[in-house]
Amino acid sequence: xxxxxxxxxxxxxxxxxxxxxxxxxxxxxxxxxxxxxxxxxxxxxxxxxxxxxxxxxxxxxxxxxxxxxxxxxxxxxxxxxxxxxxxxxxxxxxxxxxxxxxxxxxxxxxxxxxxxxxxxxxxxxxxxxxxxxxxxxxxxxxxxxxxxxxxxxxxxxxxxxxxxxxxxxxxxxxxxxxxxxxxxxxxxxxxxxxxxxxxxxxxxxxxxxxxxxxxxxxxxxxxxxxxxxxxxxxxxxxxxxxxxxxxxxxxxxx
Amino acid sequence: xxxxxxxxxxxxxxxxxxxxxxxxxxxxxxxxxxxxxxxxxxxxxxxxxxxxxxxxxxxxxxxxxxxxxxxxxxxxxxxxxxxxxxxxxxxxxxxxxxxxxxxxxxxxxxxxxxxxxxxxxxxxxxxxxxxxx
Numbered sequence: 001x002x003x004x005x006x007x008x009x010x011x012x013x014x015x016x017x018x019x020x021x022x023x024x025x026x027x028x029x030x031x032x033x034x035x036x037x038x039x040x041x042x043x044x045x046x047x048x049x050x051x052x053x054x055x056x057x058x059x060x061x062x063x064x065x066x067x068x069x070x071x072x073x074x075x076x077x078x079x080x081x082x083x084x085x086x087x088x089x090x091x092x093x094x095x096x097x098x099x100x101x102x103x104x105x106x107x108x109x110x111x112x113x114x115x116x117x118x119x120x121x122x123x124x125x126x127x128x129x130x131x132x133x134x135x136x137x138x139x140x141x142x143x144x145x146x147x148x149x150x151x152x153x154x155x156x157x158x159x160x161x162x163x164x165x166x167x168x169x170x171x172x173x174x175x176x177x178x179x180x181x182x183x184x185x186x187x188x189x190x191x192x193x194x195x196x197x198x199x200x201x202x203x204x205x206x207x208x209x210x211x212x213x214x215x216x217x218x219x220x221x222x223x224x225x226x227x228x229x230x231x232x233x234x235x236x237x238x239x240x241x242x243x244x245x246x247x248x249x250x251x252x253x254x
Numbered sequence: 255x256x257x258x259x260x261x262x263x264x265x266x267x268x269x270x271x272x273x274x275x276x277x278x279x280x281x282x283x284x285x286x287x288x289x290x291x292x293x294x295x296x297x298x299x300x301x302x303x304x305x306x307x308x309x310x311x312x313x314x315x316x317x318x319x320x321x322x323x324x325x326x327x328x329x330x331x332x333x334x335x336x337x338x339x340x341x342x343x344x345x346x347x348x349x350x351x352x353x354x355x356x357x358x359x360x361x362x363x364x365x366x367x368x369x370x371x372x373x374x375x376x377x378x379x380x381x382x383x384x385x386x387x
Contacts, residue, residue, distance in 0.1 A: 001366065001367075003324070003325075003366045004364045004366065005324070005325070005364075006324065034366075035272065036361070036364065037359055037360070037361030037362065037363070037364050037365060037366050037367075038361045038362070041269065041272060043265075043266065043269045060262055060265065060266075062265055062269060067361065070361045070362060071358050072357055072358045072359075072367055072369050076369070083265075085258065085261055085262065085265075116258070129369050129370065131372075131373075132372040132373075132374075134370065161372065164372040164373075164374045164375070165313065165372075165374045165375065165378065166313040166314070166316060166317050166374075166375045166378050167313060167316070168309045168310075168312035168313045168316070169316075170316050170319075176372075176375070212320060243323075243324035244324050247334070
């Protein structure tokens with residue numbers, strides 16, 4: 001959850017290295033704002049570029065996260081609701097659901113972009129913190145509003161900072177600024193065929209580095225585990241936090 | 255304009271309106287004392303493992319500058335809903351209750367939960383906060 005009044009701007013490119021189709025770079029540019037301590041809202045702009053094809057804007061998403069329990073518990077749920085208006089050429093791969101596969105990424109952009117996808121997505125995010133470890137489990141449900149069945153997916157991750165104590169020195173390279181972990185994610189089929197059959201599954205390490213000026217850099221290569229997954233997804237992220245953005249907006253409205 | 259573009263403009267406008275609305279929160283003084291009083295009884299007995307450790311105070315100051323100045327200010331006197339941390343409520347609080355408040359936050363009043371920080375760093379913050387006489 002974003003801290004109230006702060007705006008975080010992130011750029012999250014993903015480089016896809018498929019087995020049989022053209023490589024691509026999908027990306028989301030994310031604007032995340034903390035409305036309340038228990039409510040964060042985000043707006044995304046998606047784009048992609050495919051090798052030997054074209055570069056295009058693929059749509060937008062609006063997401064809201066709510067924290068229903070106001071106190072800290074051993075498992076802390078967050079409810080996530082998203083509306084997305086994207087086209088079929090979207091390759092941001094923000095999450096994997098249903099029977100998403102490499103085959104679906106092979107359609108040329110000029111054809112894929114004709115498909116409109118107005119979808120709602122709901123997630124239950126469960127997160128626990130224990131002795132510096134963070135364990136998070138996501139269960140994802142997504143539905144195209146054009147009367148298609150619910151598709152499901154999941155993500156499980158664990159991470160920990162390199163150092164639990166903060167250094168008395170003000171530094172960027174201190175151990176506590178680095179975090180490493182592991183993530184497993186993939187599709188779980190759809191309403192009519194729930195399960196792992198014909199789904200994409202990925203596993204990979206997570207690395208992040210938080211700088212003192214509010215910038216966070218992330219890298220997470222994910223390796224396809226099933227025949228229908230691309231070989232590798234190289235996921236990058238850089239985010240910058242604009243502190244006191246809400247205060248500045250308030251001054252504009254005075 | 256296509257239907258898709260109209261939807262996009264409306265959604266972007268609605269999102270910006272939501273930001274402006276949320277920023278217009280009232281400037282109530284936070285009831286910090288009553289929030290600390292909600293800490294469980296055992297929190298009063300939690301000992302700060304860094305008590306009397308000057309390095310922890312320096313580390314806590316760095317953590318404060320990184321995570322807390324945006325609301326409580328560089329001078330730690332607070333602004334909007336964020337309280338003055340020099341107040342006797344903070345200075346005289348049992349360290350365990352401050353640890354509990356930092357870990358849980360006060361989400362209704364806009365104080366975020368700092369549970370994403372390891373316990374060691376929360377205690378370092380407590381060490382720093384209780385030196386602000």
